[in-house]
Amino acid sequence: MAHKKKRIKSSTRSQLRSKVAGIVAMFLLCLVVVFPGNANQGIDWINNNANIGIPRLPEAGFNLGLDLQGGAHLVYQANTAGLKDSERADSVEGVRDVIERRVRGGLGVAEPLVQTTRVGDDYRIIVELPGVADVSQAISMIGETPVLEFKEANDVPARDLTTEERKELDDFNGIAGKKINEALVKLKNGADFGALATEYSEDERSKVNEGNLGFINANLFPEIYTWADSHAVDEYTTEPLTSFTGLNLVKKISERDGAKQVQASHLLICYRGSNGCDEPLYSKREAKERMEKIKAEAVPENFIEYIKEYTTEPGGAEREGDLGWFGEGQMVKEFEEVVFAMENNTISDIVETEYGYHLILKIDERIQKEYEVARILVNTKKETDILPPTEEWKNTGLSGKQLERAEITENYQTGEIQVSLKFDKEGSDLFADITGRNVGQPVAIFLDGVPISIPVVNEAIMSGSAVISGSFDLNEAKLLSRRLNSGALPVPIDLISQQKVDATLGADSLEKSFKAGIIGLIFVILFMILYYRLPGLLAVVSLTIYAALVLAIFKLVGVTLTLSGIAGLILSIGIAVDANVLVFERLKEELKEGKSLKTAMEEAFIRAWSSIRDGNITTLISCAFLIWFGAGFIQGFAVTLALGVLVSMFTAFIITRTIMRLVFPWFKEEGNILFLGYKKK
């Protein structure tokens, strides 16, 4: 022991100084971490006065738990009853993803925590939403399933017609039939079509022009167009022709070529700064280079592959760049000029538009005839005219279920933001049927029971793609496409627990516990100084360093501070003091035995160590099980307590001891009133 003592005395004095310097530096560093705001003021001051650019520190606060900053903690139970064991975990992960998308996108929660846990056979999803004010809205948003439905005009009356109503309908249509036949007989007998139209037609608009409808195309009056397509000029119908509104006699007057239409696919590469380029992959120069490379390699036979790989058009890869049939005035000018001038089955040169660079594969072109016709219309009634349907729209069986993907696109012509839908196989077939039987009629797209878009069908759509164009802004369109993509939850979920803390209560709790911590610390400081005198004062110094160190570690490690965590922290102050108390009691004993100050101090630390170690390990064991126990209240407490215990061992043994080694040689080599609290005789 004598040898050891000597070693301490002679060789460690300079080491001691560097140790003290190290402790001071560490303390200052901790303060900077804990109070970056004040440190930044200092940095600004130095920068202003010395004219050097020291970077400012990030002024991040502590991670506050939900109970301190307000927010909600929700636990959902996934109902996996109908699933195979092997599928359960995956399905629940799917639910997790959907919920995360909904809370991030739909609610705009920046840092939600969404995780799955398994308890026995139960799968649960825990959702933490910090800072969310309207928890009720959050809950309904998480649980809701957006319902997308395609509906067509309802032609089914609310109920079967009564005999009287049936009779009324038959009478009306009987009269209409007689009237049109009367006209037909006159027509066959050589009467003038125009005169008959003026006499018989119930179409007020055309009646004044001797029944002339002007030039029609397939979109307007599809039944009449179909008839005109197969009959020569000056022919007229020999049977009444049924259309949506009634019975027609039609005469074809002349025909002409309509506008040219082309069918094409294109490959678009947008670049930083081009219109509608949300996620630019290329600069303008790079985009051009890429295009030149593709142009050099691509031939019509493999062009689709290039589109799939390179196009930056939203949804373009899936549609294989298909633009369908389009006429003049539907595309931007530069694009249109090129595509209308091209040969079929060729690839264009690079075309530059406001959207970026295009390569166009022209597939086909056609000219649709337009026919000038005149008609005599006699209105008929349908069941729904007698008895309107209860619902204006009826289901078609096509819904979000058959949706493969929804994306935001932009209408090339108008620049309008729209949401493109791509259906799966079943959906594509259904959609083709629906559009086929509703050419010229509106089809309504309903979201959550509200019609959001009611486009009129121009032609049957076989490609399985549709577009919802409402008056969206970009954000609304993004939200809609995200909601549609997230679709129905793969597994139904039940909210089995919610904990919600209002932000004001959280702030109040934070302030109160902070105050309590400070007051507790002051109590302890007073007690230590009054009871242990000089060593007590030194312990207070190391306790202050302890507090700074613990807070700095919390911040650096990213410990989430909760109310219980602060309780754990405050409790750990008591434990930090305990290590010092053990040493000091031992010191007193050693001094009473007549040992010199220095020897007594070194002995005290050595002998107190086993007690401190063994005692703290049991606390750490408790903490370990508490951390295992679960999330929330318990973990916050256990983590801060455990960290506090570990740091307290460090401060007691390294910092208090170093300070004592520094300070004790300033006094006489025996215990006195400063250490013992009484004079030694």
Place this chain on the structure above:
Amino acid sequence: MNIPFITYSKIWVGLSASFVVISIILLFTLGLKPGIDFTGGSLMELSFDNRPEVSEIKTSLVDHEIENPVVQRTGDNGLIIRMQFLTEDEHQAVLGGLRDEFGGEENRVHEERFETIGAAISKQLRTRSMWAAIFVCLAIVLYVAYAFRRVSKPVASWKYGLLAIIALGHDVLIVMGVFALLGHFAGVEVNIAFVVALLTIMGYSVNDTIVVFDRIRENLIKRVSPDFGETINIGLNQTLMRSINTSVTTILVLLALYLFGGTTTNEFVLALMVGVISGAYSSIFLASPLLVLIERRRR
């Protein structure tokens, strides 16, 4: 200063035993009042500009088909309502109903906190709590036996562990007894925070016992006295001030938290305080005298 603790071993042990017996009787007669963490249910904390009477709130809740709501005042203008498990729709209905009835221009009704716990969660919490308690006890016995492995004379090292656990059981039972009383007379419920407090007390109690045993171990190795009882008594006196001072500082910080911290942690802190006091008491007046009794019996 030499207080003859060991001379009165039987009295101390008897005293502790009677505390424990009383606690057990309280637990069986009054029982702990389980909170929503363990039974499932809902807790709603509201604040008002003008707090209505508890009875008015109760009547209104019963009108909303809430069975047996428990309504307590909290703070100057707050109320805590405990009731059965509510779905989110029911929650909004109840809250809306209270707002319609008591809210208005002059009386803003604000929901500060809402917790609801379903049966699945409360069941999980119950079993988890039980397992955590069992594991903590086991781990501590093993650790203490390990720490004292070199001191096997005159008492086997595992017996130190056993005694530490007896002291621990004593502390935990006394805290539970106190909360059984509080539950009966002040409506204090035990929740997860209470279990956390108990598990912390376990660690703390053993910590205290170990410090005392550690000193006894040192004295035994040093052979400070030929008599086992005397050796222990010397150890107790040597660690007495430490036990008191550590408890005092810990109680000081807990007291600060109890008095100045938020109401949310009050009961948690109270449990810890009772446990800390009991822990300090049991190391001196229960574990060490028992050690002497075991040693005497062995002879």
